[in-house]
Amino acid sequence: MIKALRTFRVHPSLPPELQPLTELAANLRWAWNQPTEELFRWADADAWEEVGGNPVALLGRLSPGRAAALTDDAAFLASLAEVHAHLRRYLTAPRWAQSQKSRPPRVAYFSPEFGITHVMQVYSGGLGVLAGDHLKAASDLGLDLVGVGLLYRHGYFRQHLDADGWQQEHYPDLNPYSLPLQRLERDGAPAMIEVRLADRMVACQVWKASVGRVPLLLLDTDLPTNAPEDRVVTDKLYGGDVEHRLRQEIVLGIGGVRALDLACDLGELGDGWASGAEVYHSNEGHAGFLQLERIRRLVDVDRLDFDQAIESARAAVLFTTHTPVPAGIDVFPGALMQRYFSDFAADCGVALDRLMTLGQVDGGGVHGSFNMAVMGLRLSAAANGVSQLHGQVSRRMFAGLWPGWAPTRCRSPRSPTACTPPPGWARR
Numbered sequence: 001m002i003k004a005l006r007t008f009r010v011h012p013s014l015p016p017e018l019q020p021l022t023e024l025a026a027n028l029r030w031a032w033n034q035p036t037e038e039l040f041r042w043a044d045a046d047a048w049e050e051v052g053g054n055p056v057a058l059l060g061r062l063s064p065g066r067a068a069a070l071t072d073d074a075a076f077l078a079s080l081a082e083v084h085a086h087l088r089r090y091l092t093a094p095r096w097a098q099s100q101k102s103r104p105p106r107v108a109y110f111s112p113e114f115g116i117t118h119v120m121q122v123y124s125g126g127l128g129v130l131a132g133d134h135l136k137a138a139s140d141l142g143l144d145l146v147g148v149g150l151l152y153r154h155g156y157f158r159q160h161l162d163a164d165g166w167q168q169e170h171y172p173d174l175n176p177y178s179l180p181l182q183r184l185e186r187d188g189a190p191a192m193i194e195v196r197l198a199d200r201m202v203a204c205q206v207w208k209a210s211v212g213r214v215p216l217l218l219l220d221t222d223l224p225t226n227a228p229e230d231r232v233v234t235d236k237l238y239g240g241d242v243e244h245r246l247r248q249e250i251v252l253g254i255g256g257v258r259a260l261d262l263a264c265d266l267g268e269l270g271d272g273w274a275s276g277a278e279v280y281h282s283n284e285g286h287a288g289f290l291q292l293e294r295i296r297r298l299v300d301v302d303r304l305d306f307d308q309a310i311e312s313a314r315a316a317v318l319f320t321t322h323t324p325v326p327a328g329i330d331v332f333p334g335a336l337m338q339r340y341f342s343d344f345a346a347d348c349g350v351a352l353d354r355l356m357t358l359g360q361v362d363g364g365g366v367h368g369s370f371n372m373a374v375m376g377l378r379l380s381a382a383a384n385g386v387s388q389l390h391g392q393v394s395r396r397m398f399a400g401l402w403p404g405w406a407p408t409r410c411r412s413p414r415s416p417t418a419c420t421p422p423p424g425w426a427r428r
Helices: 020-026 034-043 045-050 055-061 064-071 074-092 126-141 242-265 289-300 306-314 334-347 352-359 372-378 388-397
Strands: 107-110 145-150 158-161 167-170 192-197 200-211 214-220 279-283 317-320 331-333 369-371 382-384
Touching: 020 034, 020 055, 020 074, 034 045, 034 055, 034 074, 045 055, 064 074, 107 126, 107 242, 126 145, 126 200, 126 214, 126 279, 145 242, 192 242, 192 334, 200 242, 214 242, 242 289, 242 331, 242 334, 279 289, 289 306, 289 334, 331 334, 334 352, 334 369, 352 369, 352 372, 369 372
Parallel strands: 107 145, 107 279, 145 214, 279 317, 317 382
Antiparallel strands: 158 167, 192 200, 200 214, 331 369
């Protein structure tokens, strides 16, 4: 195999009158702003259908003849100027958050899925749609929020039936250079973070999408410098075996915290983010390892002991549980956790047995399994479900975390062995 020396991104050459189209395409606000979408459809209706509603790809297909015709179309140019000016006002004018006497906190929203648009299929269903709507709503409100997820090069599979009636799966091929994504760079080179996966370090590049006023960071391990088996860590959403899922969730949680720091250091999130996030939101347990990374830092940098670090890290985290059935929750066997977290536990100043208790109800240490939802509940200041009924089901599911408490009184556990629950953890 011949390795590429450098990757180039080819930008379409547009007349000056049409340059605002590039800025409109680069911001995902078109995904929920109908006038912007209609403007791109107007630019070339046939090409718009061919590219599946992807403005970046549309501009790449805009023929010189069509571009010339648009520059002579006074009505199109007037609409372009109006839509472009509206985006500029949307991005800069004060919104709800800026009118509050007390500034809302800076929130880092971690999720394995983000359903922003069908063009960028890094989602599969409700969890992703909820996360995408969170980002859109935060943008409309002017909140200081940044999303953190993974860039799946093959997204989530699509289904069709063959001639014999059997289900067949097809995975899309997501090319980041044909999407509204910007790679984080330092001095013209990719700015990367590293995550240890078992016995070696794996590099991750970071892409940024602008979702209105909200940045979305997506980690990607498909790099020539990584081993072939590491390049595919971020290949498919919910694909592969249990070890593959564990590797993905390490990149999402531990790597996501590091990517967030990198983006802050590069000034990609704005001046207000120089000191980092104030609140971390873990959307489902898949992102839960973000807390272990924060605990490790408190032990390593702030010289707290493990229990102190847990209490300190917990205070800034909200956990959302989505799955009201045990079969839908990630549970990793002790042997895998030992392979991937023995060194990490040592960095936290504890034996792996102690680390394992964070994800266990009945103990078992390295011989037991590790439940990501249990860890999410243990390491959060507050937790919520996605509806009142879901809250009731979740209280029964996780009642073992509060021994001696009736399920109706279960709130948010304070430690692996005891709880002093705050009110209303599973309310809508």
